[in-house]
Amino acid sequence: MKAPARATRRIPSQTKKRIRAHSTFIYRAHKEVNPAGMRSLDLMASRLSFPKPVLLRLVSLEASRLSKTNRLKVVTLQEINAAVTLVQRRIAMKAAVLIQRWYRRYIARLEMRRRYTWNIFQSIEYAGEQDQLQLSSFFSFMLNNFTQLNGNGPESYTGPRLTFPLSVSDTNALLSAFKEQQSLHARYVLQLLYETKKLLKQMPNIIHLSTSYTKDITICGDLHGRLDDLLLIFYKNGLPSAETPYVFNGDFVDRGKKSIEVVMLLFAYLLLYPDNMHLNRGNHEDHIMNLRYGFTKEVMQKYKTHGREILQLFQDVFSLLPVATVIDGKVLIVHGGISDQTDLDFLSTIERHKVKSALRFPRRTLEQLDIGQSSRQMKRMISTDGSRPSSSRSHSKNQRTPNQRKRRCRISRQDSAVSISPSSSSSSSSSSSLCSPRTPSCLTPRPCPSSPSMTYTINVLHVPFLDSLTSVPPPSSPQHDQEWKQIVDILWSDPKTQEGCSPNTFRGGGCYFGPDITQRLLLQHGLQLLIRSHECKQEGYELCHGGQVITIFSASNYYEEGSNRGAYIKLGRDLVPRFYQYQVSRTTRKLTLTQRVRAAEGSALRALKEKLFTHRSELMSGFQQYDQNNTGSVSVSEWAQVLESVLRLDLPWRTLRPHLARLAADGSVEYQSCFENMEPGIPLSQVTPNLAETLFRYRTDIEIIFNIIDKDHSGLISIEEFRQTWRLFSAHLGVDIDDRAIDDLARSIDFNKDGSIDFT
């Protein structure tokens, strides 16, 4: 304590002695006079393990200081009391400071955990471990070859019935139906989509709005299939109407469980109020993204009979969505962002519907690789395949099993459009959700540690099912390249604080654009504000680039319950944005920060563990390289190294280690412990580990595919069908599984041994 220390120095010992003697006398006397005061002193002494004499001295010093002003050369009772109170107060203050400091640290730790959790979610979200493209072609093949019965489904449909042109009663019917968890009959879905397609065809690429005829315009960001958030927005802000115009800035589908309902509502209102409802395309309005992120699965599950048709229509409708909205010629709204090459005038002239997906192969790429004629392609493919040293780049093994080495060349037609596998052996494929747009970095000759005969480092995918290459557009003209890039930039870019424009390596598409890029574009077109979405923000919105860029995100609890708020903007004639936040909550009690962080952390760690499990064989071989003596453990650094190189996720592995793996007594990591507690849910004791992993990794897609096969929607498929499909699937993936393994697998899944597999 500062006061006594100082005082001790100054007071001469004589005085001290006198004071001490005096105050002890007073103390004793005081005990009778004011027991309470002295009791509290005793209490303090006992609690704080302050030796009583020390406390006493503090008190007496205080008292003496106080008594300096009184005439009597004696310390009075009052002063003693006052001193006691003062000392008490000081101690209390010290206690308070301690608590404050402690608490602040606790919160800081929580915040750190929250950050890590967020990082985990983001890394996993964008880690494209699947070869979307290849799956999409397989998928199309399946769709075309396993034709569904075109039944009408059960006649007893109690959901909403729509009549076109739509009226308010239709949209209200939809709202209440969806609130009651009903679904819309496929017939109406299709009709709605047809009508929407017709309407969108007439719209320009960039919609121009004005605030002079309307009240405030409400701008919402990503919804990602969160019906609750959409309903909450409508509740707080009002339904779309002439008085309440809306702009929805893309990403209506994927991830959330109610993408269909969300998008049906949005389209319905679009048809109802075409002048007051505006939808921008987002990067998830893309059928290949939908394969990975859940929309396709949702459609196939909810609409087994008509799923294919519906998905096809969605593909068209999505590509017809406008890409940008401009308000009063001053505020630009796009889903992702801009690049240094964004040219709004050019953008408004292109044929936007031609860009069906961000995933495609610019012609430039093929030329770079000197793939001209098909025959030469075929020859190259064969030679590459044979000589592909899949072990040379040890750290960049694809997220496929080692069996890939044995993948055979399937060339059924000479003029096959050779699609270039995005999941090339280049190391960055796993951290992007699409890879081929990154052509410069993916395919320029990287220093390949393998033999010099390898002129390119990519794997060439063979697509046997050529009739159905609906999802893979052929390489096209340079003009088309330009157009494609404009749109991809608009849908995929992210702002950053540094100046300049660089390729967005995190996502694999679009750019990172700096404040100078924003400034330039805004000036160039006479704009003053850029509103975009695309990134989840904790508060639902965020400003950057000196307030010139606003990110608005409308899916609350995106990663996990309590992870973030959602928000929307209202813009009036003054063009000053006003932000409204909300959070959908399932619990009635407000979760504390601790609970929220814990929940989110739990989720993130589970997802991370799953990832570890799906890469088990690669990880194990990585670990074993460091553990030649088979001790079962490696050092923490080595452990982190292996994880980093196999999973390609930029995460603080050392810090996460306690949640993922056990330490041995000597401080090394027992790497086998990474894979404990992971049950894929399918008892696969009989099958090889690789198969289990593959199944687990692709389980979403497998579900979709099974849904297609299941002709009578019984939830069962026959073993034969399973076998066939699995064979195709594994061939497509290049996973070599022998028939017996498949049979075993089939049998093991067939629990009730009745010859059919219940895949639910």
Place this chain on the structure above:
Amino acid sequence: MAESKPSAEAMVSDVHKKIKAAFEAFDYETNNTVDVREIGTIIYSLGCFPSQTDLHDFIAEVEEDHTGYIHLDKFLPAMAKILLEHKYPPIPEDILLQAFEVLDKEKKGYLEPEELANYMTQEGELFTQEEMDEMLTALADHEKDLIYYKDILSQLTIDPEL
């Protein structure tokens, strides 16, 4: 954390790695800079207990000329020094208990929210209203709306390694 080798060098490099990991969690641009406002969080999470003044002094030392950003190059050595010298040691749990007991004058075993709030927002290194609200939500027993400090002590002190 695993200290598999007892050598000083290994310890230093371990410390460096820890600091880097904490730093990177807030390095949004992946350009080795963090916003100066996050420094407190980073330092706390590394196990140190600086006071607000200590923090201010530290920031003054490492900030890049009032840009509002701190670069890893300056942060790493300064932070490593702090960690290796144990400059801002943690508060032992029993002292914390005593601190609570001091505030709980009547020795009830709990504190009322207003009591605690009064202290936190008016004494010492003052809390903002936001911090106070968060603290009350986090620490108070929900049914009785009282803060049983003995119970929450473990929550505040037991930290998973993260």
